Amino acid sequence: MIQRNRRAKALAIGAVALVSSLSLAACGTDNNTTASSTGSSGAAASSPAAIACASKQAPLLAAGSTAQGPAMDLWKTTYGTACSGTTVNYAGGGSGTGVQQFTQGKISFAGSDFALKPADITASKAACTGGQAIDLPMVAGLVSIVFNVDGVDKLTLDGPTTAKIFDSQITKWNDPAIAALNPGVTLPATDIQAFHRSDDSGTTFNLTSYLAKTSGGAWAAAADKSWKGKGGQSANGSAGVSAQIKSVKNSIGYVELSYAQQNSLKSAAIATGASKPVEATAANAATTLANSTVVGTGSDLALQLDYGTKAENAYPIVLVTYEIACDKGNKPDTLDALKSFLGYIASDSAQQAIGGKGYVPMPAAVSGKVKAAVSNLG
Known part of the structure; x- marks a missing residue:
């Protein structure tokens, strides 16, 4: 170890x-x-x-x-x-x-x-x-959970909460589950506008691999390249999702870090069970990738890849293209x-x-x- x-x-x-x-x-x-x-x-x-x-x-x-x-x-x-x-x-x-x-x-x-x-x-x-x-x-790389929420600059999510948001089980930004992860943050009492990929996507596969591993059953579907969540809105490609998050208020979606950076989108930190939430950075993704094995x-x-990692400074939603x-x-x-x-x-x-x-x-x-x-x- x-x-x-x-x-x-x-x-x-x-x-x-x-x-x-x-x-x-x-x-x-x-x-x-x-x-x-x-x-x-x-x-x-x-x-x-x-x-x-x-x-x-x-x-x-x-x-x-x-x-x-x-x-x-x-x-x-x-x-x-x-x-x-x-x-x-x-x-x-x-x-x-x-x-x-x-x-x-x-x-x-x-x-x-x-x-x-x-x-x-x-x-x-x-x-x-x-x-x-x-x-x-x-x-x-890594998959960023990107958001555009009025008055919110920093956001922390975890596996169960992220799964419930993308499966329309949580529909308001001030839901108690989100609030519990973000003490001191004023969350608006507005509807969540969740976006997912419309096309078959490895980005979707990596996100749903994380949700299936860490949501405690909140995400019922198996990991899949096709979107299986309930509700939400769709967009084609990472560029399409990025454009929607940038233009639609109180929205959330998922794209690769490169697209988040190009479009100046905010990325949520992930509570993994480590001592503090893990930011979506290349260095934190590298910590997770260091433990990958050739199969x-x-x-x-x-x-x-270990989507359920709890190691310090290990961002869990990683991807390999x-x-x-x-x-x-x-x-x-x-x-x-x-x-x-x-x-x-x-x-x-x-x-x-x-x-x-x-x-x-x-x-x-x-x-x-x-x-x-x-x-x-x-």
């Missing part, structure tokens, strides 16, 4: 340093540097200027998680500056859409906020000739470009760059495994 706590503390300190540093250095064109088809791009250099472009560059189509949208925007711009022959078109659309398009063979890789289910892996074999889809954890087999690197790719059977005309791009975004420089966008750079122990898996894609 002491060793685990030391490890969590070290990672949290590292995350603070990375998040504090806006190391978004401009990428110089370096088209003379190429990666061989054996995937040397998996060990991309630490400087964006040294990105190893594919020996056979080609456009890449991708879609899926909106949680990783800001990270992907940054990465594809930086990579495209170095490797002008590889245009990365990431369409977003939500994790469910991305996985579906991938298993149908329409895109080179998908972004997903949840690990593949057995049915998804089985379906992927039609697109991955001689292989199957694998999970490559590439972006770590995938073979080249699959799916992670198990995966890139979904074929371990074998990728299309020959885009394989080199795929390995080059995925190798770059797994690199230290790419991970550090998104630290300034509200994400948590992937722990080195995980990113090292990702780099090795990318280099072995076939």
